[in-house]
Amino acid sequence: MNKALTAICIFLVILSGFLWVKVTNLENQVRDLQDPSLYETMTLMQSVVHKISYAVDNENVELLNFYIHELEEAAEELVEADLVYHDQPVGQLTETMLEPTIKDLEDAVESGDWDRVMDRNMVMIQACNNCHSSTGYPAIQVTEKGEVNPFNQDFSIQE
Template sequence: MNKNVLSGGLAIIALVIGIMNYISIAELNTNIEKERNETVQTSKDNAHNEEDYELAKAMGYLQTYSHKLYLAGENENWELSEFYAHEIEETIEEIENAKVVDEGYDISALVGTMTNPAFEKVEKSIHDENTQAFADSYKLLVQSCNACHQTTKHQFVKIDIPEGGKVFNQSFSK
């Protein structure tokens, strides 16, 4: 009888352990699936493409601010130039942080590598209040914008220096 009680007790213990393992594995699988879904959602939230990030809007801001920056710098209004330089810097940072990929091109990385070096020279010329350095660095900035447009197959968007009373800092000719 002791043998039957002992084996019955062991069977119950084994059954309880089995049930606990089953519950633990089920909970573990549920947690793993939940974490995977959260990771996928986070990845989706952090990656932007042309449908969920308004790149054209950000580029429009860059164009407007750079036009005003040029006019302020040309008139040696360094305080206003600094203001627009700051707005440009914020827009560049926004594009870089948005991790934008448009038509297969990593726009965020390109803005960082192609635009930032030229823009930093513009900022230095403003800080130094150097009109000639400003004109030269602004020209370099425009060239970097157009080089990026070439790289991303948007060569039809030609940024220009707004000299001679031009209304826009863009060339609309073919």
């Protein structure tokens, strides 16, 4: 009876160790799935920044408020995930370098001073490029907008 009990205890210890490894692996996989994809998030952010520039050109406050909100949400995902990419603290850099410029742009839009809005938009774009440079990706340079609107969207104010 003692040998059977000992064998059962050994089996349960081995089984619990195996289950612990499985649970840990599943937890890691779930965490990885919950972290935002840096490429997808940055692509979204670049597109939104581009659209912001067209909305600025058209002095369209409604669109600006919408896209600034979308940009804030995308940035917040990186910050909340405390995302690290190739040993670079992308989440922390987003919080310190980009988020203040988004807030400044938002404040400029509220002021109604379109020269200030244009300036704050360029400062925000430069913050993106400064971050890319500081993380070893200087080849990624975000621009204000292209000569031709590539979006299937009218950025003028709708009456």
